Amino acid sequence: MQTTIYYSDKDAYVIKQVDMKGRRERKSRSAVILSVLEEYFERKKRIGEILIDLGAISHADLTKGLELQKSRFTEKLLGDILLGEELVDQEALERALIIQGKTEESVLQR
Secondary structure (H helix, E strand, C coil): CCCCCCCCHHHHHHHHHHHHHHHHHCCCHHHHHHHHHHHHHHCCCCHHHHHHHHCCCCHHHHHHHHHHHHHCCCCCCHHHHHHHCCCCCHHHHHHHHHHHCCCHHHHHCC
């Protein structure tokens, strides 16, 4: 999918910030803009909601994971339960945690 974004001279400051972030993170301008948008729309969501938004799990998978968390795995994190039950793969869970605002470092310590 391709999207065109138009901006004017008034947006120069923001575009400069995007470009600087892109250089720091070795990402393209479009990748930086998409990550900022993703963060804006997804950050306050719970992990299950993000996984559904990503298409990584279904509503039924989330319900099953939450039921297991409530009944058998009261001390486990939902992501770990979904992973253990093979309802989600590691890559999707890591992506969801990054979107949620967890640092990559904390994801890798899982």
